Amino acid sequence: MRKLTDELAYQVLSVVEEIPSGKVASYGQIATLIGREKNSRLVGKILSRAEYYGEYPCHRVVNHAGRLAPGFAAQKSLLLAEGVPFKDAVHVDMKRARWDC
Numbered sequence: 001m002r003k004l005t006d007e008l009a010y011q012v013l014s015v016v017e018e019i020p021s022g023k024v025a026s027y028g029q030i031a032t033l034i035g036r037e038k039n040s041r042l043v044g045k046i047l048s049r050a051e052y053y054g055e056y057p058c059h060r061v062v063n064h065a066g067r068l069a070p071g072f073a074a075q076k077s078l079l080l081a082e083g084v085p086f087k088d089a090v091h092v093d094m095k096r097a098r099w100d101c
Helices: 006-018 027-033 040-048 075-081
Strands: 086-088
Touching: 006 027, 006 040, 027 040, 075 086
Parallel strands: none
Antiparallel strands: none
């Protein structure tokens, strides 16, 4: 895993900022968009510390299967408020909600 730098954090967060309301992206999708397709875990690490960089819609990021982030209690309610469809209690319907960037 690569070292976390402010520059890398802002690369990730600038992509997260572009995810439209009502859509979600996966950690891997974001990693690919910044040219680090094998660093999806690093994306997760950055998002877990996003509050140090400002306010970003990190609730719009889920894993590749649409599973919500563990320990992020407000994520589901934030996504439901934006109209994101779920296929069960802890999985977003990725076929309908994935951000096509």
